[in-house]
Amino acid sequence: MADSRPNILLITSDQQHWDTLGVTNPRISTPALDRLANEGTRFDRTYCPNPVCTPSRASIITGLYPSVHGAWTIGVKLAEDVPTVGELLQAHGYATSLIGKAHFQPLASTSEQTSLECQPTLRDLDFWREFAGPWYGFEHIEVARNHADESHAGQHYALWMEERGLTNWRDYFVPWPPEPDASVREHSWDLPQEFHYTTWTGERTIAAIERDVEAGQPFFTWASFHDPHPPYLVPEPWASMYDPSDMEPGRLIPDEMERMPTTTRLTQERNPDFTRWLEGHANHGFGSHLVDDAQLRKDMAVYYGMISFMDQQIGRILDQLDEFKIADNTIVVFTTDHGHFLGQHGLTAKGAFHYEDLIRLPFLVRAPGQASTGRLSSALQSLVDLAPTFLDAAGAPVPGMMQGVSQLAVWRGEAERARSSVFVENRHQPTALHLRTYVDDRYKMTVHRGTEEGELYDLVEDPGEIHNLWADPASGDLRACLMGCWIQAEIAREPTRFPRIAHA
Ligand SMILES: [Ca+2]
Numbered sequence: 001m002a003d004s005r006p007n008i009l010l011i012t013s014d015q016q017h018w019d020t021l022g023v024t025n026p027r028i029s030t031p032a033l034d035r036l037a038n039e040g041t042r043f044d045r046t047y048c049p050n051p052v053c054t055p056s057r058a059s060i061i062t063g064l065y066p067s068v069h070g071a072w073t074i075g076v077k078l079a080e081d082v083p084t085v086g087e088l089l090q091a092h093g094y095a096t097s098l099i100g101k102a103h104f105q106p107l108a109s110t111s112e113q114t115s116l117e118c119q120p121t122l123r124d125l126d127f128w129r130e131f132a133g134p135w136y137g138f139e140h141i142e143v144a145r146n147h148a149d150e151s152h153a154g155q156h157y158a159l160w161m162e163e164r165g166l167t168n169w170r171d172y173f174v175p176w177p178p179e180p181d182a183s184v185r186e187h188s189w190d191l192p193q194e195f196h197y198t199t200w201t202g203e204r205t206i207a208a209i210e211r212d213v214e215a216g217q218p219f220f221t222w223a224s225f226h227d228p229h230p231p232y233l234v235p236e237p238w239a240s241m242y243d244p245s246d247m248e249p250g251r252l253i254p255d256e257m258e259r260m261p262t263t264t265r266l267t268q269e270r271n272p273d274f275t276r277w278l279e280g281h282a283n284h285g286f287g288s289h290l291v292d293d294a295q296l297r298k299d300m301a302v303y304y305g306m307i308s309f310m311d312q313q314i315g316r317i318l319d320q321l322d323e324f325k326i327a328d329n330t331i332v333v334f335t336t337d338h339g340h341f342l343g344q345h346g347l348t349a350k351g352a353f354h355y356e357d358l359i360r361l362p363f364l365v366r367a368p369g370q371a372s373t374g375r376l377s378s379a380l381q382s383l384v385d386l387a388p389t390f391l392d393a394a395g396a397p398v399p400g401m402m403q404g405v406s407q408l409a410v411w412r413g414e415a416e417r418a419r420s421s422v423f424v425e426n427r428h429q430p431t432a433l434h435l436r437t438y439v440d441d442r443y444k445m446t447v448h449r450g451t452e453e454g455e456l457y458d459l460v461e462d463p464g465e466i467h468n469l470w471a472d473p474a475s476g477d478l479r480a481c482l483m484g485c486w487i488q489a490e491i492a493r494e495p496t497r498f499p500r501i502a503h504a
Pocket of ligand 1 (some may be wrong): 015038052054192229337338
């Protein structure tokens with residue numbers, strides 16, 4: 001009898017604003033993602049568990065919030081003994097692969113936190129020739145750590161460039177070891193697109209799927225694209241696909257900063273002093289966000305080009321699912337690890353600013369057994385829900401330790417929703433920079449550790465998040481009421497290591 005367990009294909013980008021899909025934004029071309037939306041469901045209320053790479057990615061594979069899985073920010077390793085969805089699916093008979101960006105480990109290595117994702121290992125191609133998993137539940141990995149021309153380039157991606165004949169690949173990347181006089185590339189990259197890591201991720205994802213199809217094994221494959229994470233740099237034709245003058249960046253609304261916490265307000269100064277929030281390594285986004293409009297438009301045009309390039313490769317992958325005749329039995333999920341600012345609220349890129357631009361995600365699902373197609377759902381979801389939902393779809397038990405909830409019935413259109421709130425954590429320093437956000441259907445509240453400052457938005461009345469109601473005297477009752485809901489939700493997300501099996 002044919003194996004009826006569905007294949008699971010997770011496709012992610014890195015740092016993609018929710019409003020960069022052709023189905024919601026006519027200024028960008030994403031035919032493959034539009035196809036997924038039209039053949040499946042678009043969810044417009046999905047949130048990251050943390051707006052930083054490592055913690056969010058670790059949540060995807062563990063089903064745990066960062067405060068529980070332990071990789072609480074970048075530069076911290078995800079412990080290799082934390083159970084992952086890949087291990088559980090593998091035990092259930094699945095082939096598991098990760099192609100693209102991992103970022104589960106820091107750019108440094110110590111005896112306590114040994115890392116494969118640091119130099120000189122990243123460029124030790126003899127090592128990567130021999131090592132392709134198992135790693136964090138993926139029995140097969142092909143990974144790369146760099147964004148654009150960063151010096152972190154190496155690993156399986158470099159091996160692939162060499163196999164393809166680009167033996168001088170190092171010339172297209174920032175040198176390692178560092179060379180102070182190295183030139184800085186911006187916007188248009190002379191690396192030919194056929195050697196770009198976006199092409200590599202698409203091609204190697206197809207190869208991984210083909211291998212599993214030939215073996216007759218159900219698969220869980222994560223195609224983990226690196227873009228549109230800055231630097232804003234992409235090969236032609238993508239670099240000039242969009243005209244900067246056609247871009248519509250977000251903007252700061254007059255007076256909106258007056259009601260904001262100090263950390264957000266300081267971003268609008270020319271030389272802000274953020275030293276109060278430093279306890280060690282640097283804080284992402286804690287500097288001046290004042291940017292020239294022409295520069296912002298150029299960056300945005302390249303950012304869009306990076307997404308359209310990725311969309312081309314996603315189209316190839318979707319076509320191959322049809323070619324292999326497995327589309328009917330493959331769950332396809334598209335999302336990203338967190339969002340990005342393109343001028344909204346006067347901000348660029350990312351930082352500890354929990355506006356919707358940063359924490360809300362594009363999220364598309366095409367699922368076997370779905371009730372209808374081209375649907376829009378506003379059911380709340382978190383990336384911590386991916387692992388339990390994948391296990392549920394595979395018919396495997398969901399461990400009590402997992403904090404996410406299965407969204408399978410929601411994905412199929414059989415249930416309205418699976419949760420009434422989500423959390424976004426963000427501990428970027430041990431104590432000095434530590435936020436937590438509670439989001440429900442209507443409201444969003446953020447508490448900043450060690451300060452009376454906070455944020456409260458009514459997302460129905462104020463979807464642009466212009467009016468922070470936190471310190472508004474008229475919102476006192478609302479704030480108290482939401483605090484009660486918050487505590488209830490905190491209690492409810494406590495993991496259960498074991499069930500109770502006796503009276504004592
Ligand atoms: Ca990221």
